[in-house]
Structure formats: structure tokens, C-alpha cells
Amino acid sequence: MSLLEVTDLKVSFNTSDGVVQAVRGMTFSIDRGKTLGIVGESGSGKSVSTQTLMGLTPGAKVSGQALFEGQDLLSMTPDQLRRIRGPQISMIFQDPLSSLHPLYKVGWQIVEMIRAHEPNVSKADARKRAVELLGMVGIPQPDRRVDDYPHQFSGGMRQRAMIAMALALNPKLIIADEPTTALDATVQAQILDLMLRLQREFDTALIMITHDLGVIADLADDVLVMYAGKPVEQTDRRSLYYRSHHPYSAGLLRSIPSGAGGRGGRLIPIPGQPPSLISPPSGCSFHPRCPYVMDTCRVDEPPLREVAAGHGSACWLPKDALGLGPEAEQLRESAVAEGRTEVGA
């Protein structure tokens, strides 16, 4: 049994402009100690989906199932879910400055979390654990810095403190929502290294949410690419980087600096804007931006189907058009020229 198994998760919000379908059917699972990368542009539903699992999206209409160790998170009472948050599943957020309470000492905020779930732990013991944790995430002189306020920490140190807090109760799963996006490039690598090291040390499963494929390049076991509230490609990390199938994944890969787009070559942006989630496009929601768009794409929505073993893609292009190489490119182009889709083939 997987640690977390999410089936057909749908999340929508009623707004004055209409119903926003933030997540439109998401299925994934993650095993103990593994790392899942969820990639997508802002508004693709990657943060909403995980925050919904944790019960942090008030006012959302939710359907589907999310079994965490066999128990459905989505049908839990708020109090049951509260007991999961922290000791079982913890979260790390994007901006550590705004995510830490500005008026409380960093150590106090860690102590508070420990004592909220383990009320028998004395304040002194919890503090000792906070100091240990801060030391473990690489904060110098943790016995002194434990009494600092967040604004006295640097950006990287704040995120280290958030990581320390996330690890405080030794959770089985950590959800990291763009943990390095707000940090300097040099600090980003340090934080990723730290997370990787601690994940192995604690044997924690990790869901890494990012818009940057570079971040999960050497971190994730599996990758889920989200577009307009739906997973469009789902595979292991190597396949995504070397044998991606969906044109959106390919677009993301081409827009990584010095990545698969070729060293020294130009970055190729994906043209257009992410679609509206109030009225998503007909057919494949990526079709208005897709360079390989065919007639079918505008009408029929492609299901997530297996293009190789353990490799799913929601695209009508031929199954064997994998990767960014010239052969695959030729396959794709001829498919588009002939209007041939997998349905007919």
C-alpha cells in the first residue's frame, strides 16, 4: 500500500465571476521515503491540490479520495485532520518570511508545534529539541539563535527554520510548496541539498511542488506535470527528462536555462497564457498553445494513457514520439501533417 493514494481529486471554488475549477481530476500516489515532484505553471492547481488534502482550502468544493495510510483525508473531520497536520504530514511554504509569524521567536514557533501535538513534553524539553533541530538544519549557534525573531534571520536561514519545524514531529510525509522559489540562486542549491539529506536521514516521503523542472532534476523519483488543473504527464524522473511525451512538458524542458534545450542555445518560451479555469478550453486544454495542435485536439480531451511502461501522457500524438530528439520531432511533425492521431492508428 502506498503512503498516500489520491484518486480523481477535484477542487472548485465559487467566486463572483463563476466556478473556478482549480483541480479537475488528479490521481497520483507516493510511497514511503520517495519523492514526487509536481510541476506546473502558477494556476495549474499544484498548490491547491496539496493544500486541499491538508484541509487548508476553506470554502472549496472537493470530491475524490485521498487515502493516507488507508484513511481518507478528504472525509475526515476538521479535528481529525488537525491531528494529521504536523505529526503525520507537514508543510514547507514558498516565502519563509511571510510564513513565519513575525511577532514570535523562531524557537517558540517550533516549541509551539511540538507541544500542540505532544502536550506531555515540557517546555524545556521542547526547547531543547528546537535547538537540536535548528542545529541539524545548519543554523549556526542554534542555542542562541533559537531566541531570534524571524526578521533577524536571513532568507535561507528562515527556510532552514521552516524545514526544522516541518521535521519537528518526524512526519511520514512533507509537502514542500515551492520551497526555494523565494530564495537566492546560491541558497536554493543549499536548501535543496539539505532537504535531500534530511529526507534520507528521516526516511520521509516528500512531495516537491515547483514550477522549475531544474529543482526536481536530481531530487524527485517520480514527476507529475500539471496543466490547467489536470495531470498531463506522469512518469519517473529520467523518462521525463529524456523521453517526455507531452508537448507541454517538452516546452517546460526547453525553457530551463542550459537544460535540455541545448547548452548556450536560446531559451524557448511557451507562447500564450495559462487558460482560464472558469471556462477551460474545449478538448485538450493545452491546444491553444500547442505547436502540434490537430483538429481532434480542439474537440476531444485526451485521457492520460500509457505511452510506455509506467509513463502516462494526456496527448493525442503518437505513442512513440518520445523525447526532444530529431526522430521524435519528425514523428510529431508527420502526425500533425497527416492529421493522424492515436485514435485512428
Add this chain to the structure above:
Amino acid sequence: MFRFIIRRLLFGILVLWLVTTTVFCLLHISPTPVEKMIAGPRASAATVALIRHNLGLDRPFLVQYWSFLKDTFTGDLGYSYVTQAKVSSIIADRLPATLWLVLGAAVLWFVGGITTGVLSATKARSLLDRTSTGFVLLGLSIPPFLMALLLPFLFIHEIGITWFQTGQYVSPFEDPTLFLQRMILPWLALAFLIVATYTRLTRGSMMDVLGEDYIRTARAKGLSERRVIYRHGLRAALTPIVTQFGVDIGALIGSTIVTEKVFGLQGIGQLVYNSIVKGDTPVILGVTLLTALFVVVANLIVDIGYSFLDPRVRVD
């Protein structure tokens, strides 16, 4: 921190000096000379001149001003033109009533405003939110004198709680029960006028804070909802409210005229009213100085308190 306090103190003294000088000048250009008011319309020119001399008003303006400043600095506010009593003792006599009125009302409006504010922020658009918004509007729109007249009528005559009384101020150290009997209605009347502002302030501040990332963090930590709202939300939302609170209390000393008048409390407000009517310059000056002093001190306390409330603005 020490230098910060010194700087604020010096600034406060400057404000006090400006206020007193302005009032001093204003009173000197008053259309009816004070000696005529004291002497009465049928007094002879010699009597008027004598009074003028006794009050020291025949001295040059700058000399008068200088002696006024010097006396004020040493705590001597002069003597009332009307009763000949020392201004400082007149004020000391009247101050307790106003202080108790303002402080009691302040507790009510602070606690009441924050409670309703938090409730309507966390249950936005609920019946409770709408009801409290309605009361807020009512409190904001009712004129002070009407409120002060309405409450005794409502509680004593209509509901029939005869335990409540209206009447002169009694010190709580002499007769605590009578003190409460007479003060509760004035407190309610004054607090109801102001509580609205605090409900709105708290509601707005709370709604801002509850949308912050650190509130999401607090929830993600698995804290109870009550702890999230009060320990994390209200603690952060409180800073602007406390700031306003300090300033309001300071400013209210000396502007409770209507409430005091209607309830017959012999406080600073009544004193101001009577002194203005009678042209009792030294008392007006004394009260003005006192009011300014309260505002300056309240601001100073708020500034210092702010650095305790928010570690980010703490000055080392």
C-alpha cells in the same frame, strides 16, 4: 531605546509649549476683556483698572507671557479669575471623575470592540457579523447627547433597573457601590459611541491578518482553530488597535463634555464648559495644558509600547 525615549520626550515638550502659546495668544485677542467681565457692566472705570492691575494684565504682553511660562514650568497654573482658587487644585478636584469615566468606558469599548470585531471577522457575513455591523452603524450615527439621555431613560424608566443612578461623581474609595451605580450608565454611553470604531478596526485588521501566510502555517502546524485565531491572528491584528487606543484615551480627557454634562458628573469636561462661559482664562489654559499633556503622554506610551508589541520596530 533610551535615546529614542529622550527624543520623544523633547518632542512632547515642544508640542506642549506650542499648544499653550497658541491658547495664550488666542485668549489675549478675546473681544470682551476679562476685567470687564469680572467687574460687571456697571462698574466704574477705576474698578476695572484696579482689577486689571491686580490680575497683572496691565503689564506688557511679553512680560505676561514670560511669567506665565515660568509659572507653568514650575507647576503653578495661577488662580481662577472667578473663584480665586488655585487652578491646579481645581483641576485636581475635577480630574478623578473624568479619569474614571474615560478609563471605565475605555475598558468597555476595548473589550467589546475587539470581541465583536474578531467574531465578525471570523464569521464574516453571518447573522452575528451583520448584527454587529448594524450596531456599529447605530453607535456611529447617534449623537453623544442623545445617547447620554437615552440610556438612563431606557434602563431606569423603561426596563426599571432602579439600581442605576444618575448624579454627581463619588469616589470609589469612599463608596464603591454608589460609584458603580452612578458610573455604569455614563460608561456605557461613552463606550457605545466609540466601540463601533474598534469593532470596525478589529474586523478589518483581523481579516487582513487571517489572510497572511503565517496563519496558513499555523493551521498547517495542526494548532487548534482557537489558537490560530487568537494566539496567531489577534496577536498580530492588535498592534494598530492598541495604537489607536492610546491616542483615543489621551484625546478623550477634556472632550467628554456632553457625557459629563448630561449625567451631571463634575469632571474636566464640565469645568471646561463653565470656564469658557465665564471667561476664566487661567482655568482654560490649565485644562488645555492638561489635555495636551495627556495626548503627548499617551502618544509616548503608544510609541514605547509599540516596540514591545512588534519586535521588528524595536529600536536598539
